[in-house]
Amino acid sequence: AQTVTQSQPEMSVQEAETVTLSCTYDTSESNYYLFWYKQPPSRQMILVIRQEAYKQQNATENRFSVNFQKAAKSFSLKISDSQLGDTAMYFCAIMKYTSGTYKYIFGTGTRLKVLA
């Protein structure tokens, strides 16, 4: 069975500082995809960044980057130069291919608050 664990229910960071959200996962598959989604108070789920497991290079997207450690099954999200608009719930997810489609398993989320 696949699981995704986010061990930090809540975090806070000062504006312009850097924060890292942790995520660990468990899978028996050799190839898979990992995602971070952001959910602001509007409830909309917004893709932040995606990582393909067969790629060794860590994905980056502007101020967002990941530290992907495949052997340790760890996939942390680093937010640099934090902004007030980064305040949101952040969900880590792993995707697997089964029964003709791709399905996600989500973690329970980390609530991030950026302080002015």
Added chain:
Amino acid sequence: NAGVTQTPKFQVLKTGQSMTLQCAQDMNHNSMYWYRQDPGMGLRLIYYSASEGTTDKGEVPNGYNVSRLNKREFSLRLESAAPSQTSVYFCASSPSGAGGHNTQYFGPGTRLTVL
């Protein structure tokens, strides 16, 4: 492109009432999904449809039915609502298919309260 749309945005039901949540996507995606989101539990998959004409159960299908009406539309029905079904419901779609990018794109959600 509107992306993934859901109706209604909010709904209040009494125990035992039925209702259908509607979802449509205009991205020509093959796969569509229904999730529920409860506090402290992340998103859990209710049902999914890998392609037009097929549907399969996810992690928490009890009390729900789905219909993949065509490639664009995927509805979720509660036949006899229960308070345990109070939740926020998200519809999502993805291109699917081997080799393609498989990111899921989400609708804005429906907040359902069952009294």
